[in-house]
Amino acid sequence: MGNRKTVSIAVAVLLALATVAPAAASPGAQTTSRRTLSLEQAKKMASGPRSALFDDDDWATEFISGTVTPDGGLWQDAWVAAIAIHDDGGGWEAAGTGEVASDGTYRIGLWAGPGTYRVAFFDMGNVYEDVYYKDALTPEAGTDVAVAAGQTVTGIDQTLTPLPETMIAGNVYFEGAPPPPPGSVEVVGMQYLYDAEEGAWDWWWVSFNTVKADGSYRLHLRSPGTYRVGFWDYTGAFAEVYYKDAADVESATDVSVDETGTTVAGIDQTMTVVPSKVLAGKNRYATAAAVSREAFPEEFYGTVVLATGENWPDALVASPLAGVSWAPLLLTRKGSLPGETLNEILRLQPFEVVIVGSYDAVSLATEVNLRLLSDVPVVRRLNGRDRYETAALVAHETLARMWEETADGAIVVSGETYADAMAAGPPAVWTGTPILLTRKDTLPAVTARWLKKRKVSETLVVGGTAAVGKGVAAQLPDVTRVGGRNRYGTAVALARHSASEYGMSTQMFGVASGEDFPDGLVAGPLLGWQGRCLLLMRAWQPSGETLSFLGSSEVAGLTFFGGEAALAPWVVDELLDAAGLPPVYGWDDGDWDDF
Numbered sequence: 001m002g003n004r005k006t007v008s009i010a011v012a013v014l015l016a017l018a019t020v021a022p023a024a025a026s027p028g029a030q031t032t033s034r035r036t037l038s039l040e041q042a043k044k045m046a047s048g049p050r051s052a053l054f055d056d057d058d059w060a061t062e063f064i065s066g067t068v069t070p071d072g073g074l075w076q077d078a079w080v081a082a083i084a085i086h087d088d089g090g091g092w093e094a095a096g097t098g099e100v101a102s103d104g105t106y107r108i109g110l111w112a113g114p115g116t117y118r119v120a121f122f123d124m125g126n127v128y129e130d131v132y133y134k135d136a137l138t139p140e141a142g143t144d145v146a147v148a149a150g151q152t153v154t155g156i157d158q159t160l161t162p163l164p165e166t167m168i169a170g171n172v173y174f175e176g177a178p179p180p181p182p183g184s185v186e187v188v189g190m191q192y193l194y195d196a197e198e199g200a201w202d203w204w205w206v207s208f209n210t211v212k213a214d215g216s217y218r219l220h221l222r223s224p225g226t227y228r229v230g231f232w233d234y235t236g237a238f239a240e241v242y243y244k245d246a247a248d249v250e251s252a253t254d255v256s257v258d259e260t261g262t263t264v265a266g267i268d269q270t271m272t273v274v275p276s277k278v279l280a281g282k283n284r285y286a287t288a289a290a291v292s293r294e295a296f297p298e299e300f301y302g303t304v305v306l307a308t309g310e311n312w313p314d315a316l317v318a319s320p321l322a323g324v325s326w327a328p329l330l331l332t333r334k335g336s337l338p339g340e341t342l343n344e345i346l347r348l349q350p351f352e353v354v355i356v357g358s359y360d361a362v363s364l365a366t367e368v369n370l371r372l373l374s375d376v377p378v379v380r381r382l383n384g385r386d387r388y389e390t391a392a393l394v395a396h397e398t399l400a401r402m403w404e405e406t407a408d409g410a411i412v413v414s415g416e417t418y419a420d421a422m423a424a425g426p427p428a429v430w431t432g433t434p435i436l437l438t439r440k441d442t443l444p445a446v447t448a449r450w451l452k453k454r455k456v457s458e459t460l461v462v463g464g465t466a467a468v469g470k471g472v473a474a475q476l477p478d479v480t481r482v483g484g485r486n487r488y489g490t491a492v493a494l495a496r497h498s499a500s501e502y503g504m505s506t507q508m509f510g511v512a513s514g515e516d517f518p519d520g521l522v523a524g525p526l527l528g529w530q531g532r533c534l535l536l537m538r539a540w541q542p543s544g545e546t547l548s549f550l551g552s553s554e555v556a557g558l559t560f561f562g563g564e565a566a567l568a569p570w571v572v573d574e575l576l577d578a579a580g581l582p583p584v585y586g587w588d589d590g591d592w593d594d595f
Helices: 007-018 039-046 284-295 318-324 339-348 364-374 387-400 419-431 445-453 487-502 518-530 544-551 569-579
Strands: 063-070 080-087 092-099 105-110 115-123 145-147 158-160 167-175 185-195 200-210 216-220 225-233 255-257 269-272 277-279 303-308 329-332 352-356 378-382 409-414 435-438 458-462 479-482 508-513 533-537 557-561 585-588 591-594
Touching (some): 063 092, 092 115, 105 115, 167 185, 167 225, 167 255, 284 329, 284 339, 284 518, 303 318, 303 339, 318 387, 318 419, 329 518, 339 364, 352 387, 364 378, 419 458, 419 487, 419 533, 518 533, 533 544, 544 569, 557 569
Parallel strands (some): 167 269, 277 557, 303 352, 508 557
Antiparallel strands (some): 092 105, 115 145, 185 200, 225 255, 585 591
8 A cells, every 4th residue: 555645745845836036025024935835825735736736747757866964863843845946037946846755865856857957955844944956045056957858867965954943832732532643733833924926914834843642843933033823633633723722823822932043832732623524415416515615615726536426437436536636526417517516616716627437427518518617727538448447547647646657555446336445435545545446256457457567566455255256356466355244344344454554543534325426435535635434324224333333432523424315314313322422413405403
């Protein structure tokens, strides 16, 4: 299985890409700089896809690599991005980016192709000074790195110099449930700064770090000043909060840091558990839109993945693609685009829509209407001759969006039923692992070729031998099988496996109907980003496997996906009772009423 990359690193790289040089400001105004990003932009970019920044059709074939050495040998709290920049006459622009690993190595893929570059090293953790290769303080003073077509230039090494330790520090306490896994709660320092480009003042993210296992945190700062501090839990178990006990940054309490080299300690905050909730609409298309709004409350200019809501085979494997693209997964009818879906696309203003499935699943007329009515710049389609080839194409695209050509692992599920693939969606998103389909007794040739070509070394088979036969499993590399007596037991078994093997939540879960596919399908990306697994339930009677699991676990909250037709209120009540949780709100003629 692939390794999950933290949101913090993704944000660090995107922060560094925001701009390279500060814009001119109004006289006397405190302005934003390369390393700052507005609060709203930061949140968008934290959930924003690479496709909003890069052309997914262009594979990098030129690279710059090297080793970064911290002066003093300490990486603690540092989040370093290596950025290739060039000046094409309009100022310095980013042309490639790479993460600096814990061993100091990095590799930058140059999407701009061969050319002459300079390399910047930016620490978003504010532990080390910004520097340009070799030992330059400005891009103009940096040393050129010439890259020929198809070349990887190595040995572009750099030493980082630590900044004076100017910090805000404190402890975070958790109320209502056990603490989330270490590294899942992010602490951000913000300042109210002037954006010359927009001609407006706004709250900007200027420092961030994660809360350690003991609940402590440290925010490194570039300079003294007045700050506000926010706390975000990316598992979704605990509510976003700002020091002291404020719901938003505007009402937060100032933290003043008066001198360079000083630490303001005792900035403590308690985070409270988020209550259970229901995400639903009047139909499956409206439910998908409701899930999208939960994940992306504002327009985000990224990618939308679109699949059929009428038949499951082509749609089954869409979750990992949406997950790595940081994209909502919306549904459509074959022959027409539902109003709920169109309205959500118009609200999101995406850069591209990727249609998953053949013209038998999403017709050409629907695609044409999407292009005409939404004005989306890019509409693409991934479709094979059958569900197995479509799955392989989607798996290829999933790897491409992670800039990978090979895969350590793959998830293999039945292509002849939908339940196991639904449950596999969140772990696939969390780990960045593609989902492939198989017949029960025959491994499709296209699936076997994909596994071999991508050099997959291990596979997770989700489902019992009634779904994926022993003969098929014997043809797969290094198989781990997770299954149960039925689809409900398989979902429970996968939740246990994902918690122990991949670090997914043991406190927060999603719940959807196991008797139909749409609601569980669209839940996959959101749950995967939150590190939560999906449990399944019958519409009119609770599953014994699910009830038993909830009753034996320390559950902090449940998110239910689907309206009353999919999830009967009394069944929801029984699941909440089993978990020891208070009531949520249920579906009644389009409004949510207390059960």
